[in-house]
Amino acid sequence: MSRSIKKGPWVEPKLVAKVEKQSKAGTRNPIQTWYRRCTIIPEFVGHTFMVHNGKTFVKVYVTEDMVGHKLGEFSPTRTFRGHSKKEAAPPAT
Amino acid sequence: MPRILGVDLPNEKRAHVALTYLYGVGPALAKRILGELGIRHDVRAKDLSDDEIAKLASHIEKNYAVEGALRRQLMQNISRLKDIGCYRGLRHRRGLPVRGQRTRSNARTRKGPRKTVAGKKQAPKK
Numbered sequence: 001m002s003r004s005i006k007k008g009p010w011v012e013p014k015l016v017a018k019v020e021k022q023s024k025a026g027t028r029n030p031i032q033t034w035y036r037r038c039t040i041i042p043e044f045v046g047h048t049f050m051v052h053n054g055k056t057f058v059k060v061y062v063t064e065d066m067v068g069h070k071l072g073e074f075s076p077t078r079t080f081r082g083h084s085k086k087e088a089a090p091p092a093t
Numbered sequence: 094m095p096r097i098l099g100v101d102l103p104n105e106k107r108a109h110v111a112l113t114y115l116y117g118v119g120p121a122l123a124k125r126i127l128g129e130l131g132i133r134h135d136v137r138a139k140d141l142s143d144d145e146i147a148k149l150a151s152h153i154e155k156n157y158a159v160e161g162a163l164r165r166q167l168m169q170n171i172s173r174l175k176d177i178g179c180y181r182g183l184r185h186r187r188g189l190p191v192r193g194q195r196t197r198s199n200a201r202t203r204k205g206p207r208k209t210v211a212g213k214k215q216a217p218k219k
Binding site for chain 2: 063065066069072073074076083
Protein backbone atom coordinates (compact mmCIF):
# COMPACT_ATOMS: atom_id res chain seq x y z
CA MET A 1 0.00 0.00 0.00
CA SER A 2 1.34 3.42 -0.81
CA ARG A 3 1.94 6.10 1.75
CA SER A 4 -0.83 8.49 2.75
CA ILE A 5 -0.61 11.80 0.90
CA LYS A 6 -1.60 13.57 4.08
CA LYS A 7 1.75 12.77 5.63
CA GLY A 8 3.78 13.97 2.70
CA PRO A 9 6.93 12.27 1.46
CA TRP A 10 9.32 10.87 4.04
CA VAL A 11 12.67 12.59 3.90
CA GLU A 12 15.57 12.23 6.29
CA PRO A 13 16.15 15.68 7.86
CA LYS A 14 19.88 15.09 8.25
CA LEU A 15 20.21 14.40 4.56
CA VAL A 16 18.32 17.54 3.63
CA ALA A 17 20.60 19.55 5.90
CA LYS A 18 23.66 18.11 4.20
CA VAL A 19 22.31 18.81 0.75
CA GLU A 20 21.44 22.38 1.67
CA LYS A 21 24.89 22.92 3.12
CA GLN A 22 26.40 21.75 -0.14
CA SER A 23 24.05 23.83 -2.24
CA LYS A 24 24.99 26.92 -0.31
CA ALA A 25 28.68 26.15 -0.53
CA GLY A 26 28.26 25.31 -4.21
CA THR A 27 30.05 22.01 -3.84
CA ARG A 28 28.80 18.74 -5.24
CA ASN A 29 30.66 16.13 -3.28
CA PRO A 30 29.14 12.67 -3.07
CA ILE A 31 27.16 12.23 0.12
CA GLN A 32 27.55 8.85 1.76
CA THR A 33 24.30 7.63 3.18
CA TRP A 34 22.52 4.62 4.54
CA TYR A 35 19.09 6.28 4.17
CA ARG A 36 17.77 4.09 1.37
CA ARG A 37 14.23 4.83 2.49
CA CYS A 38 14.61 8.57 1.96
CA THR A 39 12.44 9.99 -0.83
CA ILE A 40 14.27 11.99 -3.48
CA ILE A 41 13.00 15.56 -3.38
CA PRO A 42 13.58 18.23 -6.05
CA GLU A 43 16.32 19.81 -3.93
CA PHE A 44 18.45 16.68 -4.41
CA VAL A 45 18.62 17.04 -8.20
CA GLY A 46 22.17 17.41 -9.43
CA HIS A 47 23.72 16.00 -6.28
CA THR A 48 25.50 12.71 -6.05
CA PHE A 49 24.81 10.20 -3.32
CA MET A 50 26.67 7.13 -2.27
CA VAL A 51 23.83 4.84 -1.31
CA HIS A 52 24.64 1.83 0.80
CA ASN A 53 23.38 -1.48 -0.53
CA GLY A 54 24.30 -3.53 2.51
CA LYS A 55 27.85 -4.06 1.36
CA THR A 56 29.21 -1.14 -0.60
CA PHE A 57 28.15 2.35 -1.53
CA VAL A 58 26.66 2.76 -4.98
CA LYS A 59 27.13 6.09 -6.67
CA VAL A 60 23.80 7.64 -7.65
CA TYR A 61 23.68 10.87 -9.59
CA VAL A 62 20.19 12.30 -9.10
CA THR A 63 18.39 13.57 -12.18
CA GLU A 64 15.04 15.26 -12.47
CA ASP A 65 13.28 12.04 -13.45
CA MET A 66 14.23 10.38 -10.18
CA VAL A 67 12.23 12.77 -8.01
CA GLY A 68 9.63 10.87 -6.03
CA HIS A 69 11.55 7.61 -5.98
CA LYS A 70 13.49 6.38 -2.97
CA LEU A 71 17.27 6.43 -2.86
CA GLY A 72 17.32 2.68 -2.29
CA GLU A 73 15.68 2.01 -5.64
CA PHE A 74 18.92 2.95 -7.36
CA SER A 75 21.21 0.77 -5.31
CA PRO A 76 20.46 -2.90 -5.94
CA THR A 77 20.94 -5.14 -2.94
CA ARG A 78 21.12 -8.46 -4.72
CA THR A 79 23.66 -9.82 -7.14
CA PHE A 80 22.60 -12.39 -9.66
CA ARG A 81 25.34 -13.55 -11.93
CA GLY A 82 23.33 -16.23 -13.69
CA HIS A 83 22.85 -19.87 -12.95
CA SER A 84 25.81 -22.20 -12.68
CA LYS A 85 26.67 -23.75 -16.00
CA LYS A 86 26.73 -27.50 -16.35
CA GLU A 87 30.26 -28.86 -16.46
CA ALA A 88 31.66 -29.04 -19.95
CA ALA A 89 30.03 -31.80 -21.95
CA PRO A 90 32.16 -34.97 -22.07
CA PRO A 91 34.12 -35.26 -25.32
CA ALA A 92 32.40 -37.25 -28.01
CA THR A 93 33.75 -40.78 -28.36
CA MET B 94 -19.45 0.14 -40.22
CA PRO B 95 -18.75 3.32 -38.27
CA ARG B 96 -15.10 4.16 -37.81
CA ILE B 97 -13.71 6.10 -34.88
CA LEU B 98 -10.02 7.01 -34.72
CA GLY B 99 -9.14 4.30 -37.20
CA VAL B 100 -11.02 1.52 -35.43
CA ASP B 101 -14.09 -0.19 -36.84
CA LEU B 102 -17.00 -0.40 -34.44
CA PRO B 103 -19.12 -3.53 -34.70
CA ASN B 104 -22.49 -2.82 -36.34
CA GLU B 105 -24.76 -4.87 -34.15
CA LYS B 106 -23.51 -3.86 -30.70
CA ARG B 107 -25.08 -1.19 -28.56
CA ALA B 108 -23.21 2.10 -28.52
CA HIS B 109 -21.72 1.72 -25.03
CA VAL B 110 -20.41 -1.74 -25.88
CA ALA B 111 -19.19 -0.77 -29.32
CA LEU B 112 -17.02 1.99 -27.87
CA THR B 113 -15.13 -0.53 -25.75
CA TYR B 114 -13.56 -1.84 -28.96
CA LEU B 115 -11.27 1.16 -28.71
CA TYR B 116 -8.04 0.48 -26.82
CA GLY B 117 -8.27 2.40 -23.59
CA VAL B 118 -12.06 2.61 -23.43
CA GLY B 119 -13.75 0.20 -21.08
CA PRO B 120 -17.36 -0.18 -20.02
CA ALA B 121 -17.18 2.64 -17.46
CA LEU B 122 -15.46 5.17 -19.69
CA ALA B 123 -17.73 4.29 -22.62
CA LYS B 124 -20.81 5.11 -20.58
CA ARG B 125 -19.27 8.32 -19.31
CA ILE B 126 -18.42 9.49 -22.82
CA LEU B 127 -21.94 8.82 -24.05
CA GLY B 128 -23.33 10.63 -21.04
CA GLU B 129 -21.15 13.65 -21.65
CA LEU B 130 -22.38 13.90 -25.22
CA GLY B 131 -25.97 13.09 -24.42
CA ILE B 132 -26.10 10.09 -26.74
CA ARG B 133 -28.31 7.16 -25.75
CA HIS B 134 -26.54 3.97 -24.66
CA ASP B 135 -28.94 1.60 -26.30
CA VAL B 136 -28.71 2.62 -29.93
CA ARG B 137 -26.89 0.12 -32.11
CA ALA B 138 -23.57 1.29 -33.54
CA LYS B 139 -24.93 1.17 -37.09
CA ASP B 140 -27.78 3.51 -36.10
CA LEU B 141 -25.49 6.28 -34.88
CA SER B 142 -25.74 9.27 -37.17
CA ASP B 143 -22.65 10.59 -38.94
CA ASP B 144 -22.93 13.68 -36.82
CA GLU B 145 -22.82 11.64 -33.61
CA ILE B 146 -19.85 9.63 -34.85
CA ALA B 147 -17.93 12.81 -35.60
CA LYS B 148 -18.81 14.22 -32.21
CA LEU B 149 -17.68 11.05 -30.47
CA ALA B 150 -14.40 10.94 -32.36
CA SER B 151 -13.44 14.52 -31.65
CA HIS B 152 -14.58 14.35 -28.03
CA ILE B 153 -12.59 11.18 -27.30
CA GLU B 154 -9.51 12.40 -29.07
CA LYS B 155 -9.55 15.70 -27.25
CA ASN B 156 -10.21 14.46 -23.72
CA TYR B 157 -8.86 10.93 -23.34
CA ALA B 158 -5.69 9.09 -24.17
CA VAL B 159 -6.72 6.12 -26.28
CA GLU B 160 -5.23 3.82 -28.93
CA GLY B 161 -1.80 4.96 -30.15
CA ALA B 162 -1.48 7.86 -27.76
CA LEU B 163 -2.18 5.62 -24.78
CA ARG B 164 0.21 2.94 -25.97
CA ARG B 165 2.89 5.56 -26.45
CA GLN B 166 2.28 6.92 -22.97
CA LEU B 167 2.67 3.45 -21.49
CA MET B 168 5.90 2.84 -23.36
CA GLN B 169 7.24 6.18 -22.22
CA ASN B 170 6.48 5.42 -18.59
CA ILE B 171 8.34 2.14 -18.83
CA SER B 172 11.29 3.58 -20.70
CA ARG B 173 11.56 6.33 -18.09
CA LEU B 174 11.93 3.65 -15.41
CA LYS B 175 14.56 1.92 -17.52
CA ASP B 176 16.48 5.10 -18.14
CA ILE B 177 16.82 6.21 -14.54
CA GLY B 178 18.13 2.81 -13.57
CA CYS B 179 15.81 2.18 -10.66
CA TYR B 180 14.81 -1.24 -9.40
CA ARG B 181 11.56 -1.33 -11.33
CA GLY B 182 13.42 -0.37 -14.49
CA LEU B 183 15.87 -3.21 -14.01
CA ARG B 184 13.02 -5.68 -13.63
CA HIS B 185 11.44 -4.40 -16.84
CA ARG B 186 14.75 -4.81 -18.66
CA ARG B 187 15.16 -8.38 -17.54
CA GLY B 188 11.54 -9.29 -18.26
CA LEU B 189 10.86 -10.30 -14.69
CA PRO B 190 7.90 -9.37 -12.47
CA VAL B 191 8.17 -5.76 -11.36
CA ARG B 192 6.07 -5.66 -8.23
CA GLY B 193 7.86 -8.04 -5.93
CA GLN B 194 6.14 -11.28 -6.91
CA ARG B 195 7.91 -14.56 -6.39
CA THR B 196 9.98 -15.95 -9.23
CA ARG B 197 11.00 -19.27 -7.79
CA SER B 198 7.85 -20.66 -9.31
CA ASN B 199 5.19 -19.19 -11.54
CA ALA B 200 5.75 -15.70 -13.00
CA ARG B 201 5.26 -17.30 -16.43
CA THR B 202 3.40 -14.30 -17.83
CA ARG B 203 6.52 -12.21 -17.56
CA LYS B 204 9.12 -14.88 -18.13
CA GLY B 205 7.46 -16.56 -21.10
CA PRO B 206 7.50 -20.27 -21.88
CA ARG B 207 9.58 -22.47 -19.60
CA LYS B 208 13.20 -22.93 -20.57
CA THR B 209 14.03 -26.27 -19.05
CA VAL B 210 17.62 -26.71 -17.97
CA ALA B 211 18.91 -30.24 -17.98
CA GLY B 212 19.24 -31.01 -14.32
CA LYS B 213 20.53 -33.73 -12.07
CA LYS B 214 20.01 -37.31 -13.04
CA GLN B 215 17.23 -39.05 -11.22
CA ALA B 216 18.17 -41.35 -8.36
CA PRO B 217 19.11 -44.72 -9.82
CA LYS B 218 16.55 -47.48 -9.40
CA LYS B 219 17.44 -50.39 -7.14
